[in-house]
Amino acid sequence: MKLTILRGVPASGKSTYAKQFLIDNPDTVRVNMDSLRLMFRNETYDRKFEKLVKKSEIQVLEQCIRLGFDVIVDDTNLTLKRIDSLINFVNVISCGNAEIEVITMNTHKDDCYNRNEHRKNRVPVNCMTDMFELFEKHYLSVDLLLKARGIKHTNINNNLMSEELIDELREEADSISELLECEQL
Helix, strand or coil: CEEEEEECCCCCCHHHHHHHHHHHCCCEEEECHHHHHHHHHCCCCCHHHHHHHHHHHHHHHHHHHHCCCEEEECCCCCCHHHHHHHHHHHHHHCCCCCEEEEEEEEECHHHHHHHHHCCCCCCCHHHHHHHHHHHHHHHHHHHHHHHHHCCEEEEEEEECCCHHHHHHHHHHHHHHHHHHHHHHC
């Protein structure tokens, strides 16, 4: 069983990637909160139904894993807490037998804003801005978590952050990883 977690801001290409992934991997199931929101209320977001959406996503994910399906989750998955909780949940349900990969969609802000403007269900600009800040804030901590756990992390670079910044963050992550390894000895 394989879990693929996509992460990125709205309009970064996660759902497009996930839909193509399903074509290329026909035994994979896609789990997505936006799809659940549409199914429940024919809306993209309504605060009073979020608890139902989140609980339903976890239940669907659990059943997919228990039935042996590969799963791709293409929510924004921006924070360390979200990534960590997904990984922990899947490891418990699969008894540690799941292969996990995280794919970060690193799409330029201007491209995301432009794509968002052409969507039927637009994300408000202030929400997009907040999500960019979250993405950048958690980029290094998520990278460190994945390295520490030996989880494959692929960065699809569409220039949200410059290659130089990504290289600097990775060098910093490597230094921190080395320090953590030394402390464990």
